[in-house]
Amino acid sequence: MAVIRDPMPAFEFFQPTSVEDAQALLRRYGADAWVLAGGLDSLDWLKDRIKRPAALVDLGTIPGLKGIRDVDGGLEIGAMTTLTDLVRHPLVRERYSILLEAAEAAASPQIRNQGTIGGNVSQDTRCWYYRAGWPCYRAGGNICYADTPESINREHAILQADRCVAVNPSDTAPALIVLDAQMVIRTAGGTERVVPAEDYFVGPGIDITRMTILEPGDLLTAIRLPATWAGATFYFEKVRDRQVWDFALVSVASAIIMNGSGIERMRIAVNGVSARPLRLQAVETLVRGRAADEMTAVAAGNLAIDGAQPLTFNAYKVPLMRNLVKRAIRGVEPATWNS
Amino acid sequence: MEFLTWGRNPWDQSILTHVSWDLLWAALFAGVAFLLAHGGYMLLSAHRKRHAAETDALEAARPDLPPRIVRHSLAARLFHWVMAAAMFTLLVTAFLPIAGVRFAWVTWHWMAGLVLTASILFHVIHATFWLDFWSIWVGPRDMPELKAEVMREFGHDVPGPRPGKYPLGNRLYHFTIVIAALAVVVTGLFMMVRVRTPFFTRNPYLFGDATWGLTYVLHGMGGVALVGLVMAHVYFAVRPEKWWITKSMILGWITRRHYLEHHDPDRWKVRGAGPAARL
Numbered sequence: 001m002a003v004i005r006d007p008m009p010a011f012e013f014f015q016p017t018s019v020e021d022a023q024a025l026l027r028r029y030g031a032d033a034w035v036l037a038g039g040l041d042s043l044d045w046l047k048d049r050i051k052r053p054a055a056l057v058d059l060g061t062i063p064g065l066k067g068i069r070d071v072d073g074g075l076e077i078g079a080m081t082t083l084t085d086l087v088r089h090p091l092v093r094e095r096y097s098i099l100l101e102a103a104e105a106a107a108s109p110q111i112r113n114q115g116t117i118g119g120n121v122s123q124d125t126r127c128w129y130y131r132a133g134w135p136c137y138r139a140g141g142n143i144c145y146a147d148t149p150e151s152i153n154r155e156h157a158i159l160q161a162d163r164c165v166a167v168n169p170s171d172t173a174p175a176l177i178v179l180d181a182q183m184v185i186r187t188a189g190g191t192e193r194v195v196p197a198e199d200y201f202v203g204p205g206i207d208i209t210r211m212t213i214l215e216p217g218d219l220l221t222a223i224r225l226p227a228t229w230a231g232a233t234f235y236f237e238k239v240r241d242r243q244v245w246d247f248a249l250v251s252v253a254s255a256i257i258m259n260g261s262g263i264e265r266m267r268i269a270v271n272g273v274s275a276r277p278l279r280l281q282a283v284e285t286l287v288r289g290r291a292a293d294e295m296t297a298v299a300a301g302n303l304a305i306d307g308a309q310p311l312t313f314n315a316y317k318v319p320l321m322r323n324l325v326k327r328a329i330r331g332v333e334p335a336t337w338n339s
Numbered sequence: 340m341e342f343l344t345w346g347r348n349p350w351d352q353s354i355l356t357h358v359s360w361d362l363l364w365a366a367l368f369a370g371v372a373f374l375l376a377h378g379g380y381m382l383l384s385a386h387r388k389r390h391a392a393e394t395d396a397l398e399a400a401r402p403d404l405p406p407r408i409v410r411h412s413l414a415a416r417l418f419h420w421v422m423a424a425a426m427f428t429l430l431v432t433a434f435l436p437i438a439g440v441r442f443a444w445v446t447w448h449w450m451a452g453l454v455l456t457a458s459i460l461f462h463v464i465h466a467t468f469w470l471d472f473w474s475i476w477v478g479p480r481d482m483p484e485l486k487a488e489v490m491r492e493f494g495h496d497v498p499g500p501r502p503g504k505y506p507l508g509n510r511l512y513h514f515t516i517v518i519a520a521l522a523v524v525v526t527g528l529f530m531m532v533r534v535r536t537p538f539f540t541r542n543p544y545l546f547g548d549a550t551w552g553l554t555y556v557l558h559g560m561g562g563v564a565l566v567g568l569v570m571a572h573v574y575f576a577v578r579p580e581k582w583w584i585t586k587s588m589i590l591g592w593i594t595r596r597h598y599l600e601h602h603d604p605d606r607w608k609v610r611g612a613g614p615a616a617r618l
Contacts, residue, residue, distance in 0.1 A: 135346025141356045142555045143533065145349070148543050162445055163534055205443035207436075309535075 008046045011053055015061040019186055019219060022057050026217045027188065029055040035219065036060070037080060037119035040111055050133040065118075065221060068092065073227035079118025079220045084109070086117055096225055098234035098253055102175035105238045108245045118220045121173050121200065122212050125166035125275065126247055127156065137164045137208045146311070153311040155249060158318055160274040162205035165311060173201065173277040174253035174269035175236060182224040188217025194224070198269070201276035211275065229255045229267065235328040239320060248272040250320045254328035256292065263287045263296075268328055270304070273321055280304050280325065287329060297326035340365070343556060348548045355552030358559030360437050366563045370570035377574070384492065389600050397599040407592040408609050410504070415470070418462045419588055425455035426569060433562055445534060452527045459524060474503055474607070477510045503606030516568050522561035526554045
């Protein structure tokens with residue numbers, strides 16, 4: 001199927017100034033509506049003519065969806081806050097540096113100027129078979145083109161694949177899971193629903209056509225970061241093909257609170273290995289009370305990859321994920337040069 | 340409303356992908372409409388039943404029959420209820436996600452499918468070697484019974500044949516559900532080759548796109564048909580005048596009175612005496 005990158009097909013363009021107006025538009029156009037945040041995921045779909053909405057509802061003109069507020073020692077981040085604003089915010093730097101690192105690892109400075117935190121966590125998978133418009137499971141068809149003997153599936157899932165083997169591309173998602181972020185959703189019916197970040201994402205076993213629990217007409221309005229993990233010892237690492245600008249092959253985020261030399265509690269999540277960012281609760285349980293040393297890290301790394309089922313070309317992700325989990329626990333020594 | 344969904348494969352060929360899930364709602368609507376229509380008809384119609392005195396006379400004439408007549412063996416009843424459980428699991432796991440109730444359904448679905456397949460295989464062997472295989476089937480020879488049953492439904496007292504072991508409606512239902520169930524079982528077994536299971540090595544290229552499309556469409560059509568068929572089955576099972584049949588699927592027997600009232604002893608011959616006689 002040819003990919004056409006020329007001017008987009010015509011659509012109605014709306015710039016509502018309130019969430020209520022935005023949702024009224026979504027109700028009016030139903031399945032023909034498209035929600036536009038930063039536009040970085042959307043414009044690919046539209047210019048490739050894979051998605052042909054009748055109406056675009058731009059959330060960029062709703063003032064209430066932007067900005068970062070200090071709430072009870074935590075933060076409330078408007079869903080339309082740009083990644084650049086997030087990275088530059090002093091309270092994010094002071095309390096949740098892991099989110100800063102994750103947001104800064106996303107794409108390029110230009111894209112971070114335009115891309116939003118809400119869009120980053122809600123973006124669609126980058127599986128090129130799916131994005132080519134072919135009738136795969138995720139597009140409502142009956143096959144996964146990425147899971148065949150000769151598929152090019154180097155970037156695809158090693159865990160929790162269920163028919164579809166696409167992965168979640170968000171950089172900030174694992175950091176938000178580690179911080180026990182709460183996703184504030186305004187449902188199509190107008191009520192507010194708050195869900196933990198780890199429950200915001202959905203795998204293909206539950207819903208093969210979506211990456212998040214957002215139903216048609218729902219809007220993610222804010223992300224709340226509780227004070228629980230503020231100031232913990234954080235670790236974030238994203239491994240990608242090109243350091244300057246790329247999606248993660250595998251990323252890891254962790255927060256550890258130490259008690260003397262032992263780990264009092266820890267949260268750890270990975271992305272790029274499954275259709276949803278995975279919180280590794282078995283690892284969290286394993287390391288509780290143990291020293292953050294090599295032995296614990298090895299055990300945790302091995303446990304993390306339990307059940308991994310690599311595809312034809314992505315077996316490298318198994319040791320990569322194992323090593324990232326190890327590094328998240330025992331840390332990384334600074335690189336030294338001996339010449 | 341569309342009946343089928345189509346896509347374009349990487350070779351830009353138009354291919355079938357599924358039935359339209361609008362058909363699920365159509366099947367539910369048709370099922371409910373049938374229940375209401377039949378329920379209304381049963382309230383208002385003059386369908387002819389045997390008078391109590393008539394059945395009394397039949398009972399008096401056959402003192403040789405035991406009070407309980409075995410209708411379903413333990414094996415047959417076990418098959419029925421295992422199959423029913425598998426069928427409900429299949430329908431729930433297939434259609435609740437389409438209706439918006441999200442859960443990890445695929446593994447439950449194919450496991451229930453395997454249970455259904457095994458129970459059907461058991462049933463075919465059991466019915467072939469231990470039961471009267473043809474007693475449940477319909478054919479041209481049943482036309483006189485059909486005519487008589489229709490006349491009785493309209494209130495006429497006609498002398499035509501009465502059912503053997505299974506009422507005509509029961510046999511017609513069995514015929515229909517065999518077609519629908521075989522369609523979903525055969526296509527479902529092939530579809531298992533596309534998902535990860537411990538039983539098959541995944542092989543998405545077992546068929547070409549067109550054949551896979553047809554396989555998915557047949558599976559969907561069979562599944563949607565089963566929604567309506569199962570609704571009708573449950574409806575008839577709980578109807579008061581059919582309860583004696585449902586009870587026999589639990590306990591295994593019917594009373595001598597029900598046997599004589601509803602069946603033709605020449606077409607369903609009961610042999611032997613004792614507390615419960617067999618066919």
